[in-house]
Amino acid sequence: MLFAAPAMLLFATFVLLPLGASxxxxxxxxxxxxxxxxxxxxxxxxxxTDPTFLxxxxxxxxxxxxxxxxxxxxxxxxAVLLNSDRRGFSLMRGMFFAPVVLSMSAAGxxxxxxxxxxxxxxxxxxxxxxxxxxxQPWLAQPETALLFICIVSGWKYAxxxxxxxxxxxxxxxxxxxxxxxxxxxxxxxxxxxITLPMLKQNVIVCILLAVTGGFAGFDLFFTMTNGQPFGxxxxxxTWIIKQAFDQNQIGxxxxxxxxxxxxxxxxxxxxxxxxxxxxxxxx
Amino acid sequence: MAKRFTLATATALLLLTTAAIAQTEVRFTHSITGGxxxxxxxxxxADFEAANPDIKIKEIVFDDDQYSNQGLITQLKSxxxxxxxxxxxxxxxxRDVEAGYAYDLTExxxxxxxxxSFSDAVWTDGAGTMVDGKPYLVxxxxxxxxxxxxxxxxxxxxxxxxPKTWDxxxxxxxxxxxxxxxPIVEGNNEFWPLGNWAGHIAAMVVPADAYxxxxxxxxxxxxxxxxxxxxxxxxxxxxxxxxxxxxxxxxDPAMATFFQEGAVMHPIGSWLVSxxxxxxxxxxxxxxxxxxxxxxxxxxxxxxxxxxTGLVVHKNAQHPAEAIKFLKFLTSxxxxxxxxxxxxxxxxxxxxxxxxxDEQTQAxxxxxxxxxxxxxxxxxxxxxxxxxxxxxxxxxxxSGEKSAKDALVWLDETLAAMGKQ
Numbered sequence: 171m172l173f174a175a176p177a178m179l180l181f182a183t184f185v186l187l188p189l190g191a192s193x194x195x196x197x198x199x200x201x202x203x204x205x206x207x208x209x210x211x212x213x214x215x216x217x218x219t220d221p222t223f224l225x226x227x228x229x230x231x232x233x234x235x236x237x238x239x240x241x242x243x244x245x246x247x248x249a250v251l252l253n254s255d256r257r258g259f260s261l262m263r264g265m266f267f268a269p270v271v272l273s274m275s276a277a278g279x280x281x282x283x284x285x286x287x288x289x290x291x292x293x294x295x296x297x298x299x300x301x302x303x304x305x306q307p308w309l310a311q312p313e314t315a316l317l318f319i320c321i322v323s324g325w326k327y328a329x330x331x332x333x334x335x336x337x338x339x340x341x342x343x344x345x346x347x348x349x350x351x352x353x354x355x356x357x358x359x360x361x362x363x364i365t366l367p368m369l370k371q372n373v374i375v376c377i378l379l380a381v382t383g384g385f386a387g388f389d390l391f392f393t394m395t396n397g398q399p400f401g402x403x404x405x406x407x408t409w410i411i412k413q414a415f416d417q418n419q420i421g422x423x424x425x426x427x428x429x430x431x432x433x434x435x436x437x438x439x440x441x442x443x444x445x446x447x448x449x450x451x452x453x
Numbered sequence: 454m455a456k457r458f459t460l461a462t463a464t465a466l467l468l469l470t471t472a473a474i475a476q477t478e479v480r481f482t483h484s485i486t487g488g489x490x491x492x493x494x495x496x497x498x499a500d501f502e503a504a505n506p507d508i509k510i511k512e513i514v515f516d517d518d519q520y521s522n523q524g525l526i527t528q529l530k531s532x533x534x535x536x537x538x539x540x541x542x543x544x545x546x547x548r549d550v551e552a553g554y555a556y557d558l559t560e561x562x563x564x565x566x567x568x569x570s571f572s573d574a575v576w577t578d579g580a581g582t583m584v585d586g587k588p589y590l591v592x593x594x595x596x597x598x599x600x601x602x603x604x605x606x607x608x609x610x611x612x613x614x615x616p617k618t619w620d621x622x623x624x625x626x627x628x629x630x631x632x633x634x635x636p637i638v639e640g641n642n643e644f645w646p647l648g649n650w651a652g653h654i655a656a657m658v659v660p661a662d663a664y665x666x667x668x669x670x671x672x673x674x675x676x677x678x679x680x681x682x683x684x685x686x687x688x689x690x691x692x693x694x695x696x697x698x699x700x701x702x703x704x705d706p707a708m709a710t711f712f713q714e715g716a717v718m719h720p721i722g723s724w725l726v727s728x729x730x731x732x733x734x735x736x737x738x739x740x741x742x743x744x745x746x747x748x749x750x751x752x753x754x755x756x757x758x759x760x761x762t763g764l765v766v767h768k769n770a771q772h773p774a775e776a777i778k779f780l781k782f783l784t785s786x787x788x789x790x791x792x793x794x795x796x797x798x799x800x801x802x803x804x805x806x807x808x809x810x811d812e813q814t815q816a817x818x819x820x821x822x823x824x825x826x827x828x829x830x831x832x833x834x835x836x837x838x839x840x841x842x843x844x845x846x847x848x849x850x851x852s853g854e855k856s857a858k859d860a861l862v863w864l865d866e867t868l869a870a871m872g873k874q
Contacts, residue, residue, distance in 0.1 A: 415522040
């Protein structure tokens, strides 16, 4: 007990105390400047009817769905295609993985420049090849802003999932493929009958990572659009920051954080249950 | 010899150390990150430190948005509070006083004729520098928070002149849009740039009582008068006045776009002048005009939107006497001449006559002095969440996302859900 005391003290100071304070402030009207006023459940009632906050969860679901396509599926495809010892494949894997090491904020700023309406690389290219009519304010239109964030996220993280799948592919015994080939199985049949079943646990882990990562999404949304246009790319974290700091409604912002914590906790519990049932490696 | 040298060195070090220890550090936080005004401020600080070697001014500088969102509040709550902090007049000063962060400057202002050195207008009830008759904000600049800057060369190319009425203004935008220009660039990612302008437009259309009541949440926004105000923005949208990426663009990139001739007009505040040196090419010719009258019968038809920005001494400042000494130096005539020549409108009496003001600053001063009233920006006068919600409703209208009516319905619903602020 004595040996654990320093760690427990740190835990209490930096986790339990702020957590307790947060719960308290969630029940107050507080602008951060003046003294907090007791609000009862008013902030929570407002949170549950706040259309932007509720919509931000819809955006997260869309983002997760896109993550599964642009990151997990594409990562799997690239892992399969680049699963070779031939010359140049190692370099290609390295290139595909490179965006993963870039910070999320830097990637967001970089792509914001690329997608800029007036001077961005994408629109400049379109204009230079005579397709100027196709140039759009990609990050200023509700129809395209979220999609482009998902695409950038895919560019950033597909390499991460590729590495997970690539490591798993290397563990599949070669003789399984040799036996299948002797039995006349083609490439697609080998993929569906051997590769996919052998990767099942990795696929489940990647899906769960994508889901939990989706709720933690912030950096890319903040740097690329800051929730704009008109909340079309708002996710819970960006909305909380706006309420707490831009609008000096810290009490309400903290209440939103509590709601988000509950939602993410429920998802985490579901994740644990699924991983126990499927005997999946926990991350 | 060596012993004597060692002794002399030790004595010198001791003296230096003593001098360093004796120096008082005044912590001064603000959001003037660059441009001519920052150069002027740094020069004034250098002059002050030269005249007062026992005082060092430590500047803690944040980007404007970062300062107002997180920078200031974090410092005010910290154990090491700033001795002096930058603030906007009006609601923010009142909030600082109520929260116990602002030092009552009554006594300091009464000595050396400090208070009288400022223009009388900064001490009026509506100026927002005082609370309960006591001065808390030391005025540093008069800010025109929105005027319409335009590119003189492009105006000349299209034979255009500053409009005298709102209808002329809409027609001018139409002409420019049809000629393939981007008439107006707005960087509205943070909502306030267009929001300030929309606040002014609404104040020029809506009866004053109804305007105030709505922002105080005592009456709805969804009225024919507010609808008329937002419909003016809808009208601009319909003639293609605004840049397509308005909601994705930040305030600073929008200003850069104007200086790079990416748009013909840019509605923003007087601080644009001090950024000219950094952002505009040599020979870039620009000027400004006020939002044209909309309803000539309205008492605020010829008003401007503006505020006072200044400095507050923290109530728990470690060195209030030194902080006040510095602020007196900063607002002295000699310092203010430097400040005004950097493109700022000084609130100190007589400075405008003595400083070599550039053409833009002179024009803005003339505009302010000839105005029928000064409308404060909504986020300086009323609770920030209410102002921000209004700004968003204005953005809905200006970008064509919602009709004026729907934007106002959305605004009232949002405020109802928010509760009284």
